[in-house]
Amino acid sequence: MGYKLFVLPGDGIGPEVMAEVEKIANFFTKEGSASFEIEKGLVGGAAYDAHGVAISDADMARADAADAVLLAAVGGPKWDHVPYEVRPEAGLLRLRKDLKLFANLRPAVCYPALADASSLKRDLVDGLDLMIVRELTGGVYFGEPKQIIDLGNGQQRAIDTQVYDTYEIERIGRIAFELARKRRNKVTSSEKRNVMKSGVLWNQIITRLHDQEFPDVMLEHQLADALGMQLVRAPKQFDVIVTDNLFGDLLSDVASMLTGSLGMLPSASLGAYDAQTGKRKALYEPVHGSAPDIAGKGIANPIAMIASFGMALRYSFDLGALADRIDHAIAATLDKGLRTGDIKGNSTVTPLSTTQMGNAILKELQAG
């Protein structure tokens, strides 16, 4: 029986980088190491152009039925003026919310070969391996009210609502502590308790959870602004960082540049385990966006998308050995000096196209 992958290439460079993942999935199927059935759908601007919505109900149902969803990227200037409710990002947010994917894992690993492509000095990032655990279905992204109202005096008022309940903080905290136990056993929790009530509660719940269930894990708290500063000052101090939806969004973009390029970072968005089936819903996507400036040129870096597929193998299918093979193939390709334009740094190597990079990684997989 094959694993059902629901593939959403989306917009911009999305289809270009996703094509490289399909090659690898098909190679594994042919090789017999695992069997994947790929079904494709539309999300973001692509879905809007076809159906007038950011994702159709039919594609939501397919996503719900799949063993894992792979999504590349959504958005672009073409859809800057479509109504807010059907803007491309709404498709991604609906997937996260309706599939209850509350835990977003964003690892930032600096491959030694890329340490010079980082904007920080080599010794600060060489060997970096941290994990941002971002809460993904709550906070200011989804809190109500969320609106712009007319005050009737020529003024408008915009309102977003930051809201967290105990259970939301507890379940994301648990994910972070459990991950830390399999890593270097340290969790840094981050909020703004000095100005936000949601930060006060976040801090209390994480501390209580630690004391009751995870006293063996090292826990520290850092205010989100200070953590941003520490991320660029001494990033190797971190193991697992757990934070809310908005801070996690910001801090993971910062973390990505430590690794050399936004084109390198994968992510996994996970739901809870179903008590009956033992399965969990999951969506895998790169941290980068649709990069409209380079879309259609065939020069995008497919590594974050390929590594996201690697995370699917690890977290959805328990195929850790196959995921390791992907990680090694990426590392070996980089060790050979092969680069797409975004990770070229100051070197004079001729950058590879998206397809060439995908093929080079595939060749490493075929070799080992």
Ligand code: IPM
């Ligand atoms: C991300 C993206 C999304 C977010 C956008 C596209 C809605 O920036 O996954 O980090 O803000 O969560």
Ligand code: MN
């Ligand atoms: Mn983001």
